[in-house]
Amino acid sequence: MPDQDNMRKVTEREAGKIKSLGLAVIETELAAISALQRRIGEDFVQACHHMLNCQGRIVVIGMGKSGHIGGKIAATLASTGSPAFFVHPGEASHGDLGMITTNDVVLALSNSGETGEVLTILPLIKRLGVPLIALTGNPQSTLATTAHAHIDVTVEKEACPLGLAPTSSTTATLVMGDALAIALLEARGFTAKDFALSHPGGALGRRLLLHVDDIMHKGTEIPKVPDNALLSDALLEMGKKGMGMTAVVNQQDELIGIFTDGDLRRALDDPLLDIRQAPVSAVMTRGGTQIRSDILAAEALQIMEQHKINALLVVNSQDELVGALNMHDLLRAGVV
16 A cells, blocks of 8 residues: 555646646547537438347447447447347457347447458358448448448547547447437337336336335234233334334234334323333324335335335235335335
8 A cells, every 4th residue: 555645745736737637538528429419310210220120139349449338338228128239349250250140230339440350240240131230430431331320420539638548439439329229218118117127136126126015024923912902012012023013903803003113102201191001002003004015115115204104014905914014124125
C-alpha cells in the first residue's frame, strides 16, 4: 500500500487541468452521441426489421474493443426479448462459425469496417444466406457495403487526445446498440414481467414474480391463540413464533383479530387494565389488515407501508387463516 505521507501533492493548477481533461472527454463523447440522432433512418428500420423477423438468434461479432462492446450489446438484446449471443470472429474462423445457423441474423461491429478477422468470415456468412447488419464508422468500407443494413456510427474524433484509444467510437456503438435493443423491445411488446422472467434472481424479478404464498409462514408456524386466551398466553405465543404478533381465532378457528406489539404497548398504558388477568380479546385489534396468498409480495410491502404496520395475516378466498407474514420475511426474500 503506498505511503500516503510520501505521495506528491497535486497542485491547484494540476487539479484544474485534470478536471478540464475529464470534462473535455465527456463533451467529446456527448457530441458523438448527439450526432447519432441523424443516423436513425431507413437502415436503422431495416436492421430492426431483420432482427424482428429472425427465427433463430442474433449473433454479434466484433474484435478488440468492438468485441467488448458487442458482448454488452448481445447481453442487452438477450435480456430485452431478442435472443442473442456474442461470437469472437477469430474463433469463428476456427470452428465457432458452426454456432451460426441459417435462421440467425449477424450483427457485425467494426469502427474501420475493415477488420481482418471480421472480413475473413464474411464469405461464410454470405454462403449461409443470413441477414448481415453492420455498425461501422466508415460507410464506404468493405463491411458496410457488404451488409444488408449498415448503421453509420462515425465519430468526428476520439476522446483520446492522441486519437488512438477507442473512446467516442465505442461509446457511439454502444449507444446505437442500446437504441436497437429498446426499439426491438417496444416492437415486440416486451413487458416488465417478461423482463423479470429473464432476471429471476434480480431485484425486479423478485418484485414481479414472488408471491406471498412463496414466503409466508404456514401451518404450525403461524402464531395463533384462541379468543379466550389470556394476554400472557398471547405473549408466550408471540415469543415462540417470533413474528411480533399473533392471530386470534374463535372456537370455529375463524380469524377474529390480531394482537401486536402495538396492542401490547397500548394495554400497558391502560391504568385500569390488569394485564395478568385480561383476555387477549379485550386488547386485540379486531379484524386487522388481511391479505390473500396469491398477491405479489411487493403488494404486501405496499400495504404494510400504507398502514404503517410490520406484519400481516394471510387468508384464503373463504377468509380462513392460512398464513402470516412480516417485514423480516420480505427483507429475507429481497423484496425490500
